[in-house]
Amino acid sequence: QVQLVESGGGLVQAGGSLRLSCAASGLTFSAYVMGWFRQGPGKEREFVATISWSGGSTYYADSVKGRFTISRDNAKKTVYLQMNSLKPEDTAVYYCAAATRFGVDYRQAYDYWGQGTHVTVSS
Numbered sequence: 001q002v003q004l005v006e007s008g009g010g011l012v013q014a015g016g017s018l019r020l021s022c023a024a025s026g027l028t029f030s031a032y033v034m035g036w037f038r039q040g041p042g043k044e045r046e047f048v049a050t051i052s053w054s055g056g057s058t059y060y061a062d063s064v065k066g067r068f069t070i071s072r073d074n075a076k077k078t079v080y081l082q083m084n085s086l087k088p089e090d091t092a093v094y095y096c097a098a099a100t101r102f103g104v105d106y107r108q109a110y111d112y113w114g115q116g117t118h119v120t121v122s123s
Contacts, residue, residue, distance in 0.1 A: 002026040002112045004096050009117030012086055016121070020081040022096030022114055029077040030054070033099045035110060036070060036081045038092035038119075045095070047105035049081065059103055064090075086121045093118050 008020040022034070035050035049060045049070040058070050069082040079096055094117050097110035104110075 004114035006117035
């Protein structure tokens with residue numbers, strides 16, 4: 001079965017950096033667009049970033065543009081989210097997800113989801 005396993009979350013001070021990873025199995029990784037979403041305390045799950053099949057195109061939420069970078073390694077079946085200049089409002093559970101269409105920023109477009117990794121940014 002399809003599995004997406006996130007890692008790399010943790011506690012970091014404001015202004016710091018973290019790199020999240022999401023390892024995929026059970027699917028043809030290069031055939032899927034990959035995305036990151038997050039859900040903060042008491043909030044709806046929201047789109048963060050997405051990357052095209054080959055990694056040549058990316059799309060970000062305005063709230064993270066210029067601070068976060070999504071990338072992928074198809075040989076390793078892994079997608080990454082480099083998060084810099086972190087802010088307390090970035091505190092959330094971060095989920096990776098797989099879709100067949102690029103450029104979509106709503107949950108319903110994504111077919112597979114990981115279990116999430118916690119990121120806490122202290123002020």
